[in-house]
Amino acid sequence: MxxxxxxxxxxxxxxxxxxxxxxxxxxxxxxxxxxxxxxxxxxxxxxxxxxxxxxxxxxxxxxxxxxxxxxxxxxxxxxxxxxxxxxxxxxxxxxxxxxxxxxxxxxxxxxxxxxxxxxxxxxxxxxPETFFTVWSNLFQRGGAREGDTVLAHGGTSGIGTTAILLGKVFGLTVLVTAGSEEKCARAKEIGAAHAINYKTQDFVEEVKRLAPSGVAVVLDMIGGDYVPRNLACLAEEGRHVSIAAQRGAKAEIPLWPIMAKRLTLTGSLLxxxxxxxxxxxxxxxxxxxxxxxxxxxxxxxxxxxxxxxxxxxxxxxxxxxxxxxxxxxxxx
Structure with a gap:
């Protein structure tokens, strides 16, 4: 030794x-x-x-x-x-x-x-930190599987880039949000199918345009007022996975869409x-x-x-x- x-x-x-x-x-x-x-x-x-x-x-x-x-x-x-x-x-x-x-x-x-x-x-x-986090939340808790379309916020963060990378090799279509045109371009270079500039675009409307039936999973590190907007992006049987709350730990959510689309709200801390x-x-x-x-x-x-x-x-x-x-x- x-x-x-x-x-x-x-x-x-x-x-x-x-x-x-x-x-x-x-x-x-x-x-x-x-x-x-x-x-x-x-x-x-x-x-x-x-x-x-x-x-x-x-x-x-x-x-x-x-x-x-x-x-x-x-x-x-x-x-x-x-x-x-x-x-x-x-x-x-x-x-x-x-x-x-x-x-x-x-x-x-x-x-x-x-x-x-x-x-x-x-x-x-x-x-380790981002691969453990994305694997345990997007794939294990969120149940993402080949053919799914998913939405990940913070597309150029460590979590976001890892979601893009893992999505590529496991057959996901990964939509992300980012805060500038430059970051959106980088996210697409890394492998995102689409990148939405949340400062100039309504990400809910963009997701509805890109995935009319909704996404299977939202991986959310934003929290706060993003949560009800995330729910509007989900498809039937969709899963909302919270891993952080950068815009606040409290959110007001509409119950009817959760019941009508049979949504699952979950999350974890690693x-x-x-x-x-x-x-x-x-x-x-x-x-x-x-x-x-x-x-x-x-x-x-x-x-x-x-x-x-x-x-x-x-x-x-x-x-x-x-x-x-x-x-x-x-x-x-």
Missing amino acids: TTLPATTAAIDPEGPGGPEVLTLVERPVPKAGRGEVLVKVAAAGVNRPDVAQRMGVYPPPTGAPTIPGLEIAGEVVAVGDDVDSAMAGQKVCALVGGGGYAEYCAAPIGQCLPVPAPLTMLEAAAL RPRSVEFKSSVADDLRRQVWPHLEAGHIRPVIDSTFPLSRAADAHRRMESSQHVGKIVLTIS
Whole structure:
């Protein structure tokens, strides 16, 4: 096993605030607990929940590290009890409950996946959070299947670009919304069938024009007043899947369309779910999605990269909403 240092460089703000609170500090190197591996982190993805945690509105679950960062890629340098020692030296990407903005991070073995051969560590770090989220919500909860037309908001976000990529390889027609003509063009380049500029077009009317019978699934991260409009886009037996609430957590919904079209309203949060659940999603991804990554059929869309010392700039980029795809921190 590698001789480990006592401390790791990390981003671990003492309190909530703006991006300026994201400064480098030293923290003890975590230990791999039972069922865990310790990863020397090469890169870590930046996600909206990281921004919310920094602002103090999305605290980490009980027992999770206060260090932000929900996805990493790197090399396993130590294993805990009940983990095969052959994992040492393996290159993995992992979904974690926190701790990713650091040189070393512990990860449950069930939430680790091999780095696909065609991908760099940087690209692999951009996979777990959005691939786990889109797979578990669009495909598992939403039941999207080959031939379906679906609507995903935030088409050029990490979630949106992942929905487009997975939709391509699983035979979906993916409609997205985005906030500029440039972003709409990029979404179509990535593989969206249609991209709707929500600032200049009524997305409900556009969806009705593009899919007169309605869409099978809406993957919604917007919430608020978008919810009743989303319901108007759904076909009979359609599914509305909520994964965030950027425009507010309260919505007024009409009941008659829900009853008349027999709609299903559901949603989920990934971070608080059990290791067992996340491990089951990882197993599904390994079987059904990873072969497409290994074959080079899809690869994550990377917007920009920043060294760990510039995590504040990475958050500023995220908050600008100008990014297309994933923002990644390079660490070691």
